Amino acid sequence: MATANATTVVMEARGLVKRYGHVTALDHSDFELRSGEILAVIGDNGAGKSTLIKALSGALAPDEGEIRLDGQVVHFRTPMDARRAGIETVYQDLAVAPALSIAENLFLGRELRRPGVLGSVFRMLDKKKMREDSTSHMRELRIEIGSMAQAVETLSGGQRQGVAVARSAAFARHVVIMDEPTAALGVKQSSMVLDLIRRVRDRGLSVVLISHDMPHVFEIADRIHVARLGKRIAILNPEKISMSDTVALMTGALTPDQVAPDALA
Amino acid sequence: MSRALGAVGPFLALVAASVFFATRSDRFLTGDNLSIVLQQVMVVGVIAIGETLVILTAGVDLSCGTVMALGAIVMTKLAAELGVSAPLAIAVGIGATTLFGLLNGLLVTRINLPPFIVTLGTLNIAFAITQLYSNAQTVTDLPEAMNALGGTFHVGGTTVVYGVVVMLALYALTAFVLRETAAGRHVYAVGNNPEAARLTGIATPRVILAVYVLAGVTYGIAALLSVARTGVGDPxxxxxxxLDAITAVVLGGTSLFGGRGTVLGSLVGALIVGVFRNGLTLMGVSSVYQILITGILVILAVATDQLSRRGAR
Structure with missing residues (x-):
């Protein structure tokens, strides 16, 4: 708790409730994301983690509760609202357009226009600048790709995920939310993406990582948010708790009061 | 690799067909004959511009030709029988085709009906309205101004129709918008991965609606060219x-699955159809065989698209 005062909270949610008919997907769930950390969100199927993430990324509006960003209460009605507030989301199903180039994908929906009349009257895109900026974004994250004019479909799964992550990292001002970023990837490509997530954090952004993959979670998370039955039941310190106890908490085989106090973050 | 081939392939086919017909007929490569090919292609060429936009969004517009006929009847009847001035009659005719584009677009985006079904319906509706409105009669005695785009000028002894210039200008404009502007790239993104487009904040339904409306505008312009070329309003x-417009788009390398292709490819596709028809006519081949060959070409083009996509995976 000593460090809690030193670290600033970037994003916070209190008492989030979301009901679908008789099903309560979120049941007064809390959430706290600190500046410059990787917070893993884990939970069994139906624990409410994807509903939580959708509420944070603007994909749905909670029935009750409030979300604060930098201490200010925010109401996201669409993903665009969240994005304007500086929160970027990397979706599980690789939200890229495969036939378009890397640069076009990075700037999709946020294209840069040429300066002067060519841009303002003729609406011409500044393709050169977008390619150059793409190159520097990708280089900053050390994603090795030859040409930004190359179509995304020519890339490997890991590289494609790299494009999606780079897009988020390039435009996020506060938070990057990643939904199962390694789910579709092989071992080597997964570790590349994990490195990438660390570099995103090291640039000062806060990362929310939703993952089923416990080894990956333990490899890179600074703290672990455990969701169960629509609530946050614990925040864990991955250095102080075993993977099997974490899974036991997630499934209800252990309760939070049964784990060592110092394992709770 | 397959991308490069996709862009160059149709052009090579056009060159090969032209070379073939040049060896079969002395008249084929003359300026006058090529001018005729362009005139024959100009109506379907302009329709194919709108059709390309629709197909790039993974849609299809089966109603394009009949909507064009409706536009032609509206503008000629207004001008010839109601004494409306030619520019206003033309504007109303283009307005009518644009309304049909709007109808197609609204049905596709608001009610989420498949474009194939929507435009199959509007094809029949437009056809029926055209027949009813015209009493199935050809509209004649048009004011001179209606045929202005059918006029010609000469470039080094070769006759050029103004309508062909209009067609080429529309192609240049569309190619520019598709390649160089965000709106154009969004058309590709929406066709390629609508979910990704939506998640990046692109107003996907608005892009699709705009594409059908613009297609309606091109059908109206095509109607004007058709009137100018024939001198009548033909119901x-x-x-x-x-189907020729869709054929041209597909032959030009645009994928029916959306998100891939170029509008200039559709011009090449329209020219391929035009060159085959013209060349086979010069060779004295019956028109039934021309239809047969067009059919085979379309299947070849779609098969090539399908196979190259499979290779890309």
Whole structure:
């Protein structure tokens, strides 16, 4: 708790409730994301983690509760609202357009226009600048790709995920939310993406990582948010708790009061 | 690799067909004959511009030719029988085709109906309205101004029709918008991965609606060219254009699955169809065989698209 005062909270949610008919997907769930950390969100199927993430990324509006960003209460009605507030989301199903180039994908929906009349009257895109900026974004994250004019479909799964992550990292001002970023990837490509997530954090952004993959979670998370039955039941310190106890908490085989106090973050 | 081939392939096919017909007929490569090919292609060529936009979004517009015929009847009847001035009659005719584009677009985006079904319906509706409004009669005695785009000028002894210039200008404009502007790239993104487009904040339904509306505008311009070329308003025009436009788009390398292709490819595709028809006619081949060959070409083009996509995976 000593460090809690030193670290600033970037994003916070209190008492989030979301009901679908008789099903309560979120049941007064809390959430706290600190500046410059990787917070893993884990939970069994139906624990409410994807509903939580959708509420944070603007994909749905909670029935009750409030979300604060930098201490200010925010109401996201669409993903665009969240994005304007500086929160970027990397979706599980690789939200890229495969036939378009890397640069076009990075700037999709946020294209840069040429300066002067060519841009303002003729609406011409500044393709050169977008390619150059793409190159520097990708280089900053050390994603090795030859040409930004190359179509995304020519890339490997890991590289494609790299494009999606780079897009988020390039435009996020506060938070990057990643939904199962390694789910579709092989071992080597997964570790590349994990490195990438660390570099995103090291640039000062806060990362929310939703993952089923416990080894990956333990490899890179600074703290672990455990969701169960629509609530946050614990925040864990991955250095102080075993993977099997974490899974036991997630499934209800252990309760939070049964784990060592110092394992709770 | 397959991308490069996709862009160059149709052009090579056009060159090969031209070379073939040049060896079969002395008249084929003359300026006058090529001018005729362009005139024959100009109506379907302009329709194919709108059709390309629709197909790039993974849609299809089966109603294009009959909507064009409706536009032609509206503008000629207004001008010839109601004494409306030519510019206003033309504007109302283009307005009518644009309304049909709007109808197609609204049905596709608001009610989420498949474009194939929507435009199959509007094809019949447009055809029926055209027949009813014209009493199935060809509209004649048009004011001179209606035919202005059918006029010609000469470039080094070769006759050029103004309508062909209009067609080429529209192609240049569309190619520019598709390549160089965000709106154009969004058309590709929406066709390629609508979910990704939506998640990046692109107003996907608005892009699709705009594409059908713009397609309606091109059908109206095509109607004007058709009137200028034939000098009459023909209620039975456009029936071959319905499928010829799609044929041109597909031959030009645009994928029916959306998100891939170029509008200039559609011009090449329209020219391929035009060159085959013209060349086979010069060789004295019956028109039934021309239809047969067009059919085979379309299947070849779609098969090539499908196979190259499979290779890309």
């Amino acid at each position: 039975n025009a456009g029936q071959t254009e319905n």
